[in-house]
Amino acid sequence: xxxxxxxxxxxxxxxxxxxxxxxxxxxxxxxxxxxxxxxxxxxxxxxxxxxxxxxxxxxxxxxxxxxxxxxxxxxxxxxxxxxxxxxxxxxxxxxxxxxxxxxxxxxxxxxxxxxxxxxxxxxxxxxxxxxxxxxxxxxxxxxxxxxxxxxxxxxxxxxxxxxxxxxxxxxxxxxxxxxxxxxxxxxxxxxxxxxxxxxx
Amino acid sequence: xxxxxxxxxxxxxxxxxxxxxxxxxxxxxxxxxxxxxxxxxxxxxxxxxxxxxxxxxxxxxxxxxxxxxxxxxxxxxxxxxxxxxxxxxxxxxxxxxxxxxxxxxxxxxxxxxxxxxxxxxxxxxxxxxxxxxxxxxxxxxxxxxxxxxxxxxxxxxxxxxxxxxxxxxxxxxxxxxxxxxxxxxxxxxxxxxxxxxxxx
Amino acid sequence: xxxxxxxxxxxxxxxxxxxxxxxxxxxxxxxxxxxxxxxxxxxxxxxxxxxxxxxxxxxxxxxxxxxxxxxxxxxxxxxxxxxxxxxxxxxxxxxxxxxxxxxxxxxxxxxxxxxxxxxxxxxxxxxxxxxxxxxxxxxxxxxxxxxxxxxxxxxxxxxxxxxxxxxxxxxxxxxxxxxxxxxxxxxxxxxxxxxxxxxx
Amino acid sequence: xxxxxxxxxxxxxxxxxxxxxxxxxxxxxxxxxxxxxxxxxxxxxxxxxxxxxxxxxxxxxxxxxxxxxxxxxxxxxxxxxxxxxxxxxxxxxxxxxxxxxxxxxxxxxxxxxxxxxxxxxxxxxxxxxxxxxxxxxxxxxxxxxxxxxxxxxxxxxxxxxxxxxxxxxxxxxxxxxxxxxxxxxxxxxxxxxxxxxxxx
Numbered sequence: 001x002x003x004x005x006x007x008x009x010x011x012x013x014x015x016x017x018x019x020x021x022x023x024x025x026x027x028x029x030x031x032x033x034x035x036x037x038x039x040x041x042x043x044x045x046x047x048x049x050x051x052x053x054x055x056x057x058x059x060x061x062x063x064x065x066x067x068x069x070x071x072x073x074x075x076x077x078x079x080x081x082x083x084x085x086x087x088x089x090x091x092x093x094x095x096x097x098x099x100x101x102x103x104x105x106x107x108x109x110x111x112x113x114x115x116x117x118x119x120x121x122x123x124x125x126x127x128x129x130x131x132x133x134x135x136x137x138x139x140x141x142x143x144x145x146x147x148x149x150x151x152x153x154x155x156x157x158x159x160x161x162x163x164x165x166x167x168x169x170x171x172x173x174x175x176x177x178x179x180x181x182x183x184x185x186x187x188x189x190x191x192x193x194x195x196x197x198x199x200x
Numbered sequence: 201x202x203x204x205x206x207x208x209x210x211x212x213x214x215x216x217x218x219x220x221x222x223x224x225x226x227x228x229x230x231x232x233x234x235x236x237x238x239x240x241x242x243x244x245x246x247x248x249x250x251x252x253x254x255x256x257x258x259x260x261x262x263x264x265x266x267x268x269x270x271x272x273x274x275x276x277x278x279x280x281x282x283x284x285x286x287x288x289x290x291x292x293x294x295x296x297x298x299x300x301x302x303x304x305x306x307x308x309x310x311x312x313x314x315x316x317x318x319x320x321x322x323x324x325x326x327x328x329x330x331x332x333x334x335x336x337x338x339x340x341x342x343x344x345x346x347x348x349x350x351x352x353x354x355x356x357x358x359x360x361x362x363x364x365x366x367x368x369x370x371x372x373x374x375x376x377x378x379x380x381x382x383x384x385x386x387x388x389x390x391x392x393x394x395x396x397x398x399x400x
Numbered sequence: 401x402x403x404x405x406x407x408x409x410x411x412x413x414x415x416x417x418x419x420x421x422x423x424x425x426x427x428x429x430x431x432x433x434x435x436x437x438x439x440x441x442x443x444x445x446x447x448x449x450x451x452x453x454x455x456x457x458x459x460x461x462x463x464x465x466x467x468x469x470x471x472x473x474x475x476x477x478x479x480x481x482x483x484x485x486x487x488x489x490x491x492x493x494x495x496x497x498x499x500x501x502x503x504x505x506x507x508x509x510x511x512x513x514x515x516x517x518x519x520x521x522x523x524x525x526x527x528x529x530x531x532x533x534x535x536x537x538x539x540x541x542x543x544x545x546x547x548x549x550x551x552x553x554x555x556x557x558x559x560x561x562x563x564x565x566x567x568x569x570x571x572x573x574x575x576x577x578x579x580x581x582x583x584x585x586x587x588x589x590x591x592x593x594x595x596x597x598x599x600x
Numbered sequence: 601x602x603x604x605x606x607x608x609x610x611x612x613x614x615x616x617x618x619x620x621x622x623x624x625x626x627x628x629x630x631x632x633x634x635x636x637x638x639x640x641x642x643x644x645x646x647x648x649x650x651x652x653x654x655x656x657x658x659x660x661x662x663x664x665x666x667x668x669x670x671x672x673x674x675x676x677x678x679x680x681x682x683x684x685x686x687x688x689x690x691x692x693x694x695x696x697x698x699x700x701x702x703x704x705x706x707x708x709x710x711x712x713x714x715x716x717x718x719x720x721x722x723x724x725x726x727x728x729x730x731x732x733x734x735x736x737x738x739x740x741x742x743x744x745x746x747x748x749x750x751x752x753x754x755x756x757x758x759x760x761x762x763x764x765x766x767x768x769x770x771x772x773x774x775x776x777x778x779x780x781x782x783x784x785x786x787x788x789x790x791x792x793x794x795x796x797x798x799x800x
Contacts, residue, residue: 005207005264007605012215015612016416018689019620020219025693029700035708039715050686057682061675064605075261079389082257086250089218093225100229111235189679205407205464212415216616220419275461279589282457286450289418293425300429311435405607405664412615420619475661479789482657486650489618493625500629511635 003073006081010063013085017092018056021049024096048099051178052091054185059088059123062156062188065195066131070139077139080130087122094119102174109174116177117167124159131156131195144196152196159184203273206281210263213285217292218256221249224296245299251378252295254385256288259323262356262388265395266331270339277339280330287322294319302374309374316377317367324359331356331395344396352396359384403473406481410463413485417492418456421449424496448499451578452491454585459488459523462556462588465595466531470539477539480530487522494519502574509574516577517567524559531556531595544596552596559584603673606681610663613685617692618656621649624696648699651778652691654785659688659723662756662788665795666731670739677739680730687722694719702774709774716777717767724759731756731795744796752796759784 024045027038063084073081094116101112134140135149144152162184170177224245227238263284273281294316301312334340335349344352362384370377424445427438463484473481494516501512534540535549544552562584570577624645627638663684673681694716701712734740735749744752762784770777 002268005211005267008208008211008608009215009260009264011605011608012211012412012415012612013219015412015609016216016219016616017222018685019613019616020223022617022689022693023620025690027697027700035697035701035711039711053686053689054682057679057685060609061678064609067605068602075389078261079257082254082389085218086253089222089253090225093222097227097235100227101235108235111239115239189675189682202468205411205467208408208411209415209460209464212412212612212615213419215612216416216419217422220423275589278461279457282454282589285418286453289422289453290425293422297427297435300427301435308435311439315439402668405611405667408608408611409615409660409664412612413619416616416619417622420623475789478661479657482654482789485618485657486653489622489653490625493622497627497635500627501635508635511639515639 003067003070006073006078007067010067010081010085011060014056014060014063014088017089018053018060020092021052021056021095024092024099025049042099044102045096045099047178048095048102051182051185052095054189055120055123055181056088056091058185058188059084059127062127062195066127066134069141069196070134071141072139074137074139076137077130077133080126080133084123084126084130087119087126090119090122098174098177102178105174110171113167113170113174113177117163117170120163120181121160121167124157124163128153128157128160140196142196148197156195203267203270206273206278207267210267210281210285211260214256214260214263214288217288218253218260220292221252221256221295224292224299225249242299244302245296247378248295248299248302251382251385252291254389255320255323255381256291258385258388259284259288259327262327262395266327266334269341269396270334271341272339274337274339276337277330277333280326280333284323284326284330287319287326290319290322298374298377302378305374310371313367313370313374313377317363317370320363320381321360321367324357324363328353328357328360340396342396348396356395403467403470406473406478407467410467410481410485411460414456414460414463414488417489418453418460420492421452421456421495424492424499425449442499444502445496445499447578448495448502451582451585452495454589455520455523455581456488456491458585458588459484459527462527462595466527466534469541469596470534471541472539474537474539476537477530477533480526480533484523484526484530487519487526490519490522498574498577502578505574510571513567513570513574513577517563517570520563520581521560521567524557524563528553528557528560540596542596548597556595603667603670606673606678607667610667610681610685611660614656614660614663614688617689618653618660620692621652621656621695623692624699625649642699644702645696645699647778648695648702651782651785652695654789655720655723655781656688656691658785658788659684659727662727662795666727666734669741669796670734671741672739674737674739676737677730677733680726680733684723684726684730687719687726690719690722698774698777702778705774710771713767713770713774713777717763717770720763720781721760721767724757724763728753728757728760740796742796748797756795 025042027035027042032038033041094112098112098116101108103109132153135144135153136146162180166177166180166184169180225242227235227242232238233241294312298312298316301308303309332353335344335353336346362380366377366380366384369380425442427435427442432438433441494512498512498516501508503509532553535544535553536546562580566577566580566584569580625642627635627642632638633641694712698712698716701708703709732753735744735753736746762780766777766780766784769780
């Protein structure tokens with residue numbers, strides 16, 4: 001199957017999800033205190049918004065890079081891609097829950113960290129499973145040896161270790177999950193390494 | 201008419217609808233009980249979310265497969281496609297109604313099952329009508345005999361039987377509609393059969 | 401300028417607007433009467449939803465047909481296109497206002513008719529102005545004589561007469577605006593006429 | 601990297617953001633006064649809606665023009681593009697806050713002006729930084745001399761001066777920010793100048 005529409009549909013879902021994140025930013029017009037007071041109360045929403053925006057942004061950049069390596073898709077890859085997108089679309093909800101409870105601390109904050117962690121861990125695993133599929137099932141434009149493929153999977157599959165670790169840190173002190181996720185997003189944006197070495 | 205923009209517009213509507221499903225996931229920040237209590241109360245929203253996500257996902261995969269068989273569209277097909285998309289866009293609403301009332305049982309739950317059933321039955325019939333149109337009105341890149349075409353319509357038109365049956369089951373015991381729809385989605389994702397045999 | 405991204409952006413806006421229409425469909429989970437009672441109370445939302453869905457659907461089909469006639473865009477056309485899209489994006493709001501007040505009658509219903517009319521009249525005028533621009537400013541792939549161009553403008557500009565007339569009817573009896581708009585949408589979908597005659 | 605998906609993703613985000621602006625338009629069905637009274641009370645929402653619609657429209661037109669000059673993207677440009685899109689997606693929120701508080705005057709209105717200004721100033725700087733990147737890092741299809749490139753940056757970077765100035769005016773009298781932003785949008789739409797001179 002042609003990969004064009006899978007890219008277009010994924011771009012659409014990612015674009016809608018990244019924009020819906022901003023629906024959690026809002027203030028009340030009257031009877032809820034001054035605007036600056038409300039902004040002061042809801043600042044975790046702004047921090048969580050920026051972090052999640054770049055989390056989805058990084059997913060998009062890597063999705064883009066992943067699909068540029070293949071020339072066709074199969075049904076299994078489409079299904080794995082849907083699972084990835086499903087976790088992405090939960091992010092506006094889990095970001096909002098995290099922003100609501102992060103300050104409060106206690107068990108509410110830890111449950112919110114867990115929800116947010118699940119969105120992110122789900123994305124990391126789905127992405128790694130997709131990379132494994134394209135490397136090992138003949139979808140690559142320029143096939144690679146199993147060794148090269150497995151190296152790429154280990155390197156890009158790092159998220160499957162980092163994101164659970166970030167979630168565990170957040171269970172200790174909730175803000176750590178945002179700091180760790182934000183740091184990972186900056187690392188992925190700055191890192192120039194290609195998923196696979198260019199064909200010689 | 202060129203099929204490219206019909207695909208792009210459909211991808212857009214499907215991508216927005218699948219992402220809006222997640223708007224039904226939410227928790228209240230304060231004064232509505234603990235987060236884990238709220239999650240415990242709203243778990244049907246999560247189940248319904250996952251099922252509807254894959255219902256739309258399957259529609260997208262099949263839409264993709266259907267349009268890959270044709271090289272142009274006519275006005276009637278565009279109109280039928282709009283009807284399909286109209287039923288798809290009602291799904292966030294009917295999914296939300298189902299999640300709200302499914303536990304409660306009684307006549308509210310049955311009405312919610314009926315609403316959810318209508319969204320799905322409408323999609324199944326619209327899709328079958330579109331397949332019939334492209335097979336019988338010369339829109340195929342590789343025309344097939346009427347026999348081959350009718351076989352494909354019978355096989356892909358199965359949804360027009362399965363979805364009403366799933367709705368009927370749900371009227372007996374509401375959760376059955378989600379189980380049946382989820383099962384049908386998994387079947388369609390796993391099933392490798394092409395809509396039409398590849399041209400020799 | 402290349403027309404591809406103007407099409408992609410317009411498809412995106414139209415797809416989001418047509419899907420957001422469904423946000424006006426909703427029921428309350430508890431304490432607002434039975435589901436069937438709520439559906440009985442909000443039926444105008446469903447009728448208005450279907451009519452507006454096809455109003456946007458027709459705009460999309462005609463937008464598609466219009467852009468298939470040109471091979472490039474200029475800044476003025478992009479600006480006119482933005483004005484068209486601005487009126488389209490108001491439709492979820494004006495549809496919702498119409499559905500809320502149409503039953504009530506009186507001056508509220510008439511104001512709602514007027515709002516809904518403005519969305520539609522704005523679209524009709526914007527579309528006609530765009531057609532005029534492409535015919536008279538050398539954007540056509542196959543240029544036509546001024547006579548042929550003006551004929552097309554008169555025929556497709558009919559909406560600039562029909563939509564104000566539908567609004568006027570709605571001021572007399574509000575449901576007439578939905579009946580008239582729905583009728584116009586069906587007419588445009590069924591009507592096979594091309595915007596311009598095919599080049600010989 | 602290929603620029604096609606960066607355009608598609610950006611078109612998606614811009615299309616969703618421009619359409620979500622309209623979510624701030626709404627009236628209450630009952631018990632909140634007559635429709636015309638409510639429209640009279642919420643008119644700043646309509647003015648702010650139109651201004652922000654064209655602010656995003658202009659960003660889209662210029663984004664389109666910018667990407668037509670390049671034939672590939674690099675990771676830094678994708679990151680800068682994400683920052684641009686992040687500011688764009690805050691605009692529905694900051695537009696809504698401005699519309700809610702602009703009439704009230706006082707410190708609430710000034711804080712709302714500041715929020716709205718930050719969205720716009722962020723977009724102006726991001727856009728200018730992107731233009732600088734493509735001119736100075738070899739992404740142009742037709743490379744230009746540093747002088748020609750710097751001229752273009754100065755001319756299109758005007759927003760980095762105009763938008764802070766508009767914000768400052770709004771701090772004196774809030775409506776001035778909408779008047780200035782609306783004026784800037786009209787200027788950019790009307791202005792035919794290309795970003796870079798056409799290659800000879």
